[in-house]
Amino acid sequence: MDTQRTLLAVVLSIIVLVLYEQWMAPKPTHPAAAPTAVTQSATAKPAPAPTSATATAPSTSAAATLSGTVTSGLASPAELAAAPSVPFATQVYQGSVSLLGGDIVHLGLKHYPTSSSDKAPYPILTPESARLTLQQSGFRALDGQILQGRYRLLQDTGHTLIFQGEAGPLRIEKTLEFAPDSYLIHETVRVTNGGSSDWNGSYLDQILRNDRSESHWFMSIFTGAVLMHNGSFSEKSFSDLRSHPEDWSGSGWAGMTDHYFLEAILPEPKATGQIYARAEGPNSVAGVAVALPRLAPGQSTTIEQDLYLGPKEQKTLSSLGRGLEQTVDYGWFAIIAEPMHGVLSWFHSWTGNWGLAIVLLVLAVKILFFYPSAISYRSMANMRKLQPKLEQIKKQYGEDRQKMGAAMMELYRSEKVNPMAGCLPIVIQMPVFIALYWVLVESVSLRMAPFVLWIHDLAAPDPYYILPLLMGVSMFIQQRLNPAPMDPMQKKILSALPVIFAIFFSFFPAGLVLYWLTNNVVSIAQQYLITRHVMKEV
Numbered sequence: 118m119d120t121q122r123t124l125l126a127v128v129l130s131i132i133v134l135v136l137y138e139q140w141m142a143p144k145p146t147h148p149a150a151a152p153t154a155v156t157q158s159a160t161a162k163p164a165p166a167p168t169s170a171t172a173t174a175p176s177t178s179a180a181a182t183l184s185g186t187v188t189s190g191l192a193s194p195a196e197l198a199a200a201p202s203v204p205f206a207t208q209v210y211q212g213s214v215s216l217l218g219g220d221i222v223h224l225g226l227k228h229y230p231t232s233s234s235d236k237a238p239y240p241i242l243t244p245e246s247a248r249l250t251l252q253q254s255g256f257r258a259l260d261g262q263i264l265q266g267r268y269r270l271l272q273d274t275g276h277t278l279i280f281q282g283e284a285g286p287l288r289i290e291k292t293l294e295f296a297p298d299s300y301l302i303h304e305t306v307r308v309t310n311g312g313s314s315d316w317n318g319s320y321l322d323q324i325l326r327n328d329r330s331e332s333h334w335f336m337s338i339f340t341g342a343v344l345m346h347n348g349s350f351s352e353k354s355f356s357d358l359r360s361h362p363e364d365w366s367g368s369g370w371a372g373m374t375d376h377y378f379l380e381a382i383l384p385e386p387k388a389t390g391q392i393y394a395r396a397e398g399p400n401s402v403a404g405v406a407v408a409l410p411r412l413a414p415g416q417s418t419t420i421e422q423d424l425y426l427g428p429k430e431q432k433t434l435s436s437l438g439r440g441l442e443q444t445v446d447y448g449w450f451a452i453i454a455e456p457m458h459g460v461l462s463w464f465h466s467w468t469g470n471w472g473l474a475i476v477l478l479v480l481a482v483k484i485l486f487f488y489p490s491a492i493s494y495r496s497m498a499n500m501r502k503l504q505p506k507l508e509q510i511k512k513q514y515g516e517d518r519q520k521m522g523a524a525m526m527e528l529y530r531s532e533k534v535n536p537m538a539g540c541l542p543i544v545i546q547m548p549v550f551i552a553l554y555w556v557l558v559e560s561v562s563l564r565m566a567p568f569v570l571w572i573h574d575l576a577a578p579d580p581y582y583i584l585p586l587l588m589g590v591s592m593f594i595q596q597r598l599n600p601a602p603m604d605p606m607q608k609k610i611l612s613a614l615p616v617i618f619a620i621f622f623s624f625f626p627a628g629l630v631l632y633w634l635t636n637n638v639v640s641i642a643q644q645y646l647i648t649r650h651v652m653k654e655v
Contacts, residue, residue, distance in 0.1 A: 190263030191253045194325070197222050198244040203270050205278060208298045209427070211238050219268040219280045219291045220252040221302075224426055226378075230565055233574050241378050241426055249327040249400065250373065250380060252424065256284050256308070257406060258318040266291070286312025300427025301437065306420040310412035317411045319390060320420050323404025324373045324380045325397070328355040338376045338558075342394035342403035343444050345369040350443045353394050355401050362395035371403040374429070374444045377561040383423040383439060428561040431458050445559050450552035457549075458556045465562070471575055472568030475557065475628055479635040482549060483643070490640070495647055497599050499534045550636075557628045568627065575628035582623045584630040589619030591637035598644050 200217035225238025268282030372381030447454035
């Protein structure tokens with residue numbers, strides 16, 4: 118085996134891996150269309166404050182409500198879209214809270230446009246059928262009955278919304294607190310039993326999403342439920358939820374994720390309840406049902422939790438300390454990818470341009486592997502130096518491959534050349550390059566990030582195919598510096614690779630192509646200098 122064959126095997130393996138992941142990705146289902154309506158703003162006169170009392174400790178019967186499957190009974194997306202709502206805005210959000218359920222029914226992310234052609238805030242929550250993603254909350258009685266509150270606005274301070282409402286015998290005061298520049302929303306729910314008998318049950322909060330999956334130019338991107346149960350993180354695709362719904366008792370959180378964004382329900386860390394995810398009609402839900410203490414008539418209890426509704430920014434998610442950073446999937450080499458993302462962000466803080474940050478990161482990786490690469494290129498140069506003698510051996514022994522192989526090994530020994538010396542450095546570097554590949558794929562910072570001139574979105578393919586073409590040219594130049602393969606068929610395959618890769622990478626995000634092109638250019642410079650030096654040696 119020589120370096121050319123190793124390189125060919127590695128390259129083809131990457132292509133096969135990418136195509137296999139795309140083929141194995143769950144096929145999207147088509148959610149049933151739901152009518153939508155324009156949300157109206159509404160306020161109302163405050164209702165009398167609920168009677169205050171001290172709540173009793175959770176009873177065993179209350180905990181029993183968490184052992185069964187949570188029953189659907191909340192308002193439909195069409196009902197939520199048609200219900201009156203209260204608008205709000207922060208530095209990062211623009212949205213509205215429905216007075217049916219007291220949940221956020223519309224939410225746009227101001228710092229993230231919908232697309233390159235649509236500069237409206239990205240709709241992370243919406244009742245529209247094509248992008249259906251909603252927060253839903255309510256109360257589940259011990260007998261399984263679902264109670265959803267109907268609210269009126271009590272107070273709006275600009276950063277805090279306070280609602281009052283009723284759900285069956287329960288009187289509720291719900292407070293939503295928005296930090297000016299944060300994607301974390303604090304929710305406080307005070308519940309009072311206004312009935313004449315004890316009430317026992319749980320408070321459930323969930324994310325409803327249609328089963329739309331995502332693909333990213335030949336790359337399989339996970340879309341589905343994310344769950345943290347007693348410290349154990351798991352991902353469940355929509356197809357998995359249809360065949361294997363999840364229903365666990367304990368502490369944790371639940372939500373939905375796609376390529377760049379996360380919607381998560383985060384109860385208090387010590388709160389115990391039910392972590393669940395399942396299919397629901399044409400859609401899927403993931404949520405948490407927190408056990409409430411038994412409430413005698415007039416007694417109250419308070420639930421506090423957070424909602425994370427925003428981008429999957431590694432630093433932000435890690436700072437929350439709930440394991441949310443695990444929703445950023447760096448693949449098999451996450452242990453390498455995570456620090457590389459930190460370095461990439463550091464370079465961006467210097468340059469203010471994510472494209473330049475990618476270039477600097479590639480340079481840093483090349484410097485790190487300068488010595489192993491030098492060994493590989495020196496081996497290739499030595500093999501190139503022996504090409505004339507290898508050709509003579511091939512002519513001398515013709516079709517007698519056994520004698521030809523023995524003669525070639527004798528030549529390697531006499532010239533003190535190890536044809537395997539170039540293979541190991543390439544294999545050692547592959548985990549780093551694959552990790553960098555996933556850093557660029559998963560980084561939400563590259564979404565809509567411009568580079569230079571015609572590159573306005575590093576997460577989208579080059580619209581004029583200039584970068585893929587340059588990458589193909591760089592591969593061709595790099596091949597000219599390598600020793601030609603002895604096998605004619607292998608030579609034909611290698612000569613076709615620059616064209617194949619140029620076509621293949623024309624569908625990839627510009628940031629990935631820029632990474633590969635930069636790596637090739639630096640490799641060419643290093644290989645050229647080493648080859649030139651070796652060829653001059655006597």
